[in-house]
Amino acid sequence: MTRDQELRSKAYEAVKENRTIVDQDPYRLKYHLMPPVGLLNDPNGFIEHNGVYHLYYQWMPFKTGHGAKFWGHYSSEDLVNWKHEEIALTPSEWYEKNGCYSGSAIEHDGKIYAFYTGNVKDEEGNRETYQCLAISGDGIEFDKKGPVVELPDGFTPHFRDPKVWEQDGTYFMVVGAQTENLNGSVALLKSEDLENWNNEGIIAGGDDGKLGYFGYMFECPDLFSLDGKDILVFSPQGLEPKGMEYQNVYQAGYVIGQFDGEKGEYDHGSFEELDRGFDFYAPQTTLDHKGRRLLYAWMSVPDQDEQDHPTIDHKWLHCMTIPRELKLVDGKVHQLPLEEQKQLRDGEAVEYSAELQKESRQYEGVEGKALELEIKDVAVSGGWLDISFADGCRVVYNPEQEIFTLERKSYVDGLIEKRQCRLKELKSMRIFLDTSSIEIFLNDGEECFTSRIYPSLNDESITFSASGHGSFNICKWNLKSL
Template identity: 65%
Template sequence: MSKDQELRRAAFEEVEKHQDLVEADPYRLHYHIMPPVGLLNDPNGWIQWNGTYHLFYQWMPFKTGHGAKFWGHYSSEDLVNWTHEDIALTPSEWFEKNGCYSGSAIEHNGELYAFYTGNVKDEKGNRESYQCLAVSEDGIHFDKKGPVVHLPEGYTAHFRDPKVWKQDGSYFMVVGAQTEDLKGAVALLQSEDLHEWTHVGVLAGGGEGPLGDFGYMFECPDLFNLGGEDVLVFSPQGLDSEGMKYQNVYQAGYVVGAFDSQNGRYEHRAFYELDHGFDFYAPQTTEDEHGRRILFGWMSVPDQDEQNHPTVNHHWLHNMTLPREMKLVDGRVYQTPVSELEELREDSVVERRLELDHETHEVEGVNGKAVELKLEDINIYEGWFALEIGGSARLVYSSEQRIFTMERESYVDGVVEKRQTEVASLNDLHIFIDTSSVEVFVNGGAHVFTARFYPAPNNESIQFTASDKTTLTLKKWDLRKVF
C-alpha cells in the first residue's frame, strides 16, 4: 500500500471512529461548511469548474490541532447543498511531507490545475517550501506533478499560498511571503505554460511603498479585478492594534489599485479590514459563470485560543463563512450573502414592525438556533439600539458615538469581549445565526462582523432593546439543516 493510500485509509477510519461523537455536538452547525472530523482551516482551490463549485480546504483529520494538512474537498451545484468528496491531496511525497498547504485552482485545457505549497521541515524545525502542481481530469482525483516553483532569492522559507490566474495572455501567480529582512510581502511570478515560472519581484510590501512595514508576514494573497479596479486581498501578520482596528491576533483585508501586467507593478491605496468581527481569516475568491466575485473565509484566526473551543470535546474544530458576493462601491469592498442562500429558508416569513422605547422586547416566533434576520428601515431617534442572541452575543449601535459593536462571552474565560467599527448611521442589518456562529452584514454589506459564540444549548432567545425610541421592520426565517 502506498503512503497516499495509507493516509486516505487512516483519515476515513478517523471519520468513522468519531462520527457519532461529532454529530452529538449541540454546537454542530446546520448550514455552514465544517470538517467531518478534526480541524478545518483555509479555503483552497475555490473555483466553479464545468458548472460545479469546488471548495477544497486545509484539513487535519487526526486531531483538532495543526499539523501535516490534507486538502479536503466539498462540491456543490448551488452553493447551498454540499457533497463531501474524496480527499484531493495527502502529504505523501517528499516535497509535501509536513503538509499540503494552501493554494488555488485554475482551468487549463479542460483540466483542473491545483497549485499548493508543499511544506517540509527537518528534525530541528527548519522549513523548506515548494509551490507544487497537481492536475485533475474530473475535479476529484489529482495527479501530482511536483514542485514548479522553488524558493526565489530574497525570501525566507515562509513563502506559501499560491493564487494563479490568467491575464493579457500570460499566467500570473501571487504568493504570500516574508522577505529576508522579515517584512511581509506579496511575491509575483509569471508563466506562459503553468509549468515554468519566473519570479518578477515583490508586488506589495517587502519594506517598500504603503505596505512596506506592515507586519512580518503576508498570507493567502488574491489579486483580481472588481468594478474596474484591481483588488489585492491578503492576510497580514504582526500588525499592532490601532484604536478599533486590528484587534485580532492576525488580520484579513484588502487594498484597491491598478495592476500593470506588462511590468508587474501594482499601485494601490490604503488597507482595509474585510471583517470587523472575532473570527475571519485567509479568505479566497473566485469568479463564477454569472460574473460574480464570490468569497469564502475561514471562520477563525490562527493561534487564538483554538483548543478552548467547546467543539474540541467532540473532536472537530472550525468552519467556513457563508459564500459572499463582493462588489466595489466608491472604492470600498461590500460583501453580501449570495442570493442562493434564500433556498435555506423554511416555512413562511415572520414579519413585524417594531417600536421600542426604554425596553427589552421579545417577538413571538422570533427565536431559534438556525435563523436569518433582516432588520430594515431602522430609525434610532436617540441613544442606542441592541440585539441579543442566545444570551451570549450582542450587537449594539450607538447613534451618538456612531459606533457599531459586536460583543460575546469569551469561550476561554466567560468575560465579555468586543469588536467595533465606525458606522455613520445604521440603516439595515442582515444576520445569519447558526447554533454557534453569527455573521452580520451592516448597511448592505458595507461592514461585516463574524464570530463563533457558544450560548447554552437550550437558549434560543433573540431580544431587542433600545435606550430611547427606535423603530424598524423585522423579517425572520428559520433555516433548514444541510449538514
C-alpha cells in the same frame, strides 16, 4: 500500499471512528461547511468547473490541532447543497511531507490545475517550501506534478499560498511571503505555460513598500479585478492594535489599485479590513459563470485561543463562512450573502413592524438557533439600539458616537469581549445565526462582523432593546440544515 493510500485509509478511519461523538455535539452547525472530524482551516482551490463548484480546504483529520495538512473537498451545483468528496491531496510525497498547504485552482485545457504549497521540515524544524502543481480532469482525482516553483532569492522559507490567474494570455501567481528582513510581502511570478515560472519581484509590502512595515508575514494573497479596479486581498500577521482596528491576533483585508501585468507592478492604496468580527481569516475568491466574484473565508484566526473552543471535546474544530459576493461601492469592498442562500429559508417569514421606547422586547416566533434575520428601515434616536442573541452575543448601535459593536461571551473565560467599527448611519442588518456562529452584514455589506459564539444550549431567545427610541421592520426565517 502506497503512502498516499495509507494516509487516506487512516483519515477515513478517523472519520468513521469519531462520527458518533462529532454528530452528538450540540454546537455542530446546520448550514455551514465543517470538517467531518479534526481541524479545518483555509479555503483552497475555490473554482467552478463544468457547472460544479469545488471548495477544497486545509484539513487535519487526526486531531484538532495543526500539522501535516490534507486537502479536504466539498462540491456543489448550487452553492447551497454540498457533498463531501474524497480526499483531494494527502502529504504523501517528499516535497509536501509536512503538509499540502494552501493554494488555488485555475481551469486550463478543460482540466483543473491546482497550485499549493508543499511544506517540508527537518528534525530541527528548519523549513523548506515548494509551490506544487496537481492536475485533475474531474476535480476529484489529482495527478501530482510536483514542485514548479522553488524559493526565490530574497525571501525566507515562509513563502506560501499561491493564487494563480490568467490575464491577456499570460499566467500570474501571487504568493504570500516574508523578506529576509522579516517584512511581510506579496511576491509576483509569471508564466506562459503554468509550469515554468519567473520571479517578478514584490508587488505589495516588502522592505520599502507603500505600506511601510506592515507585519512580518502576508498569507493567502488573492489579486482580482472588480468593477474596473484591481483588488489585492491578503492576511497580514504581526500588526499592532490601532484603535478599533487590528484587534484580532492576525488580520484579513485588502488594498485597491491598478495592476500592470506587462511591467509586473501594482499601484495601490491603504489597507482596509474585510471583516470586523472575531473570526475571519484567509479569504479566497473565484469568478463564476454569472460574472460574480465569490468569496469564502475560514471562520477563525490562527493562534487565537483555538484549543479553547468547546467543540474540541467532540473531536472537531472550525468552519467556513457562508459564501459571499463582492461588490465595489464608492471605493469600498462590500460583501453580500449570495442570492442562493434564500433557498435555505424554511417556511414563511415571521414579520413585525417594531417600535421601542426605553424598553426591551421579544417577538413571538423571532427566536431559534439556525435562522436569517433581516432588520430594515432602522431609525434610532435618544440613545442606543441593541439585539441580544440568548447569552451568546449582542450587537449595539450608538448613533451619537457612530459606533457599531459586537459583544460576545468569551469561550475562554466567560468574560464579555467586543469588536467595533465606525458607522455613520445604520440603515439595515442582515444576520445569519447558526447554532455556534453569527454573520452580520450592515447596510448591504458595507461592514461585516463574523464570529463563533457559544450560547447556553437551552436558550434560543432574541431580545430587542432601546435606551431611547428605536423603530425598525423585522423579517425572520428559519433556515434548513444541509
